[in-house]
Amino acid sequence: MSKQRADQKWVKPTPHKSGATPPKIKKESLPRHVALVMDGNGRWAKQRGLERTKGHEAGELALFDVVEGALEIGISELSVYAFSTENWRRSPEEVKFLMSFNRDVIRKRRDEMHQRGIKIRWVGREAKLWRSVVAELEEAEELTKNNDLMILNMCINYGGRAEIVDGVNALLTDLQKRKLKPGKITEKVFARYLDEPKMNDVDLFFRSSGEQRTSNFLMWQSAYAEMVFMDVLWPDVDRRTLWKAIEIYAERERRFGGAK
Ligand code: IPE
Ligand code: IPE
Numbered sequence: 001m002s003k004q005r006a007d008q009k010w011v012k013p014t015p016h017k018s019g020a021t022p023p024k025i026k027k028e029s030l031p032r033h034v035a036l037v038m039d040g041n042g043r044w045a046k047q048r049g050l051e052r053t054k055g056h057e058a059g060e061l062a063l064f065d066v067v068e069g070a071l072e073i074g075i076s077e078l079s080v081y082a083f084s085t086e087n088w089r090r091s092p093e094e095v096k097f098l099m100s101f102n103r104d105v106i107r108k109r110r111d112e113m114h115q116r117g118i119k120i121r122w123v124g125r126e127a128k129l130w131r132s133v134v135a136e137l138e139e140a141e142e143l144t145k146n147n148d149l150m151i152l153n154m155c156i157n158y159g160g161r162a163e164i165v166d167g168v169n170a171l172l173t174d175l176q177k178r179k180l181k182p183g184k185i186t187e188k189v190f191a192r193y194l195d196e197p198k199m200n201d202v203d204l205f206f207r208s209s210g211e212q213r214t215s216n217f218l219m220w221q222s223a224y225a226e227m228v229f230m231d232v233l234w235p236d237v238d239r240r241t242l243w244k245a246i247e248i249y250a251e252r253e254r255r256f257g258g259a260k
């Protein structure tokens with residue numbers, strides 16, 4: 001248990017309405033960094049004869065229940081994919097909805113996240129993103145910057161390839177300025193040019209909706225992640241789904257290319 005928890009400095013997570021409690025998993029078997037691809041909102045809405053946007057709205061509750069579950073079980077870093085650099089391909093109406101929806105959710109939830117000891121970080125590109133979304137994200141980052149119970153990376157207008165290419169461009173600029181030497185770029189040096197150089201490698205990569213692909217999420221950071229795909233639509237996910245995925249993760253044997 002971290003010092004902050006023991007001190008009751010933070011508001012404790014609200015227990016799940018079913019009374020469920022996290023499974024007992026040894027600390028060393030817990031993933032440190034969990035990445036979530038929150039997929040299936042559109043299909044969830046379609047199944048109910050609703051507009052796709054209703055699925056996104058329903059997904060908000062799923063996300064914040066999962067956040068509470070992550071706090072309860074003791075995850076230190078959670079990255080959530082809320083809008084990809086490819087999602088601009090959707091209809092202008094859906095894009096517009098997602099922009100204002102993300103902006104409103106961040107504004108509405110930031111105090112609660114702050115009280116729970118969460119440090120919010122925006123990970124993504126600025127290009128095309130609504131100014132008002134960037135402003136809310138920056139305000140949330142500023143408000144929560146000294147919190148240290150859990151990092152919540154809000155990945156909005158994020159793309160793994162775009163992140164790597166932007167990193168290459170920044171690196172080339174430093175090369176030109178002779179801050180770096182050609183031939184001396186290691187993985188460690190390159191990682192400094194990613195959006196969040198201090199981001200831990202992803203341990204558990206979870207995707208809902210039954211699709212089995214990464215869709216360009218945290219490509220560099222997930223090189224050795226354990227993949228867990230579940231056939232549940234995002235709005236039907238809650239903290240118990242996360243705990244189940246963590247139990248599956250804890251059973252896996254991670255070898256990182258080594259041998260026993
Ligand atoms: C994920 O749900 C949310 C975002 C990509 C913003 P989708 O909107 O992709 O839902 P499906 O995959 O169409 O069901
Ligand atoms: C990935 O889901 C992006 C987010 C969840 C934000 P998509 O629904 O956009 O991915 P594809 O189109 O199935 O690859």
Ligand code: MG
Pocket residue numbers: 039040041
């Ligand atoms: Mg989808």
